[in-house]
Amino acid sequence: MDLILGRFADEHIERLDTDELTLFEKLLDIDDRDLLRWVTGETAAPAEYDSRLFRKIRAYEQGDPAC
Numbered sequence: 001m002d003l004i005l006g007r008f009a010d011e012h013i014e015r016l017d018t019d020e021l022t023l024f025e026k027l028l029d030i031d032d033r034d035l036l037r038w039v040t041g042e043t044a045a046p047a048e049y050d051s052r053l054f055r056k057i058r059a060y061e062q063g064d065p066a067c
Contacts, residue, residue, distance in 0.1 A: 001032040004039060008060050020053045027054070 005028065016024060027035065027049065038045035039058050 001030075001035045001039075004061050005057070008057050011060075012056075016053070023049070023051055023053050027057075 009024070037043040038049070039061050044050070045054055
């Protein structure tokens with residue numbers, strides 16, 4: 001997950017607001033296997049993590065050029 005979150009951070013970290021940065025830091029603490037399942041859509045992310053930022057990360061990983 002470091003590769004996914006790291007690439008996302010490289011491109012987007014400067015545009016994240018304080019709340020998004022806090023959530024991003026929380027995502028870094030999630031078990032990699034769980035986070036991978038959420039990002040790939042294998043399982044739904046828990047409500048506390050299913051935010052606009054998480055959906056942006058998931059879209060980025062799936063190659064959505066709009067994110």
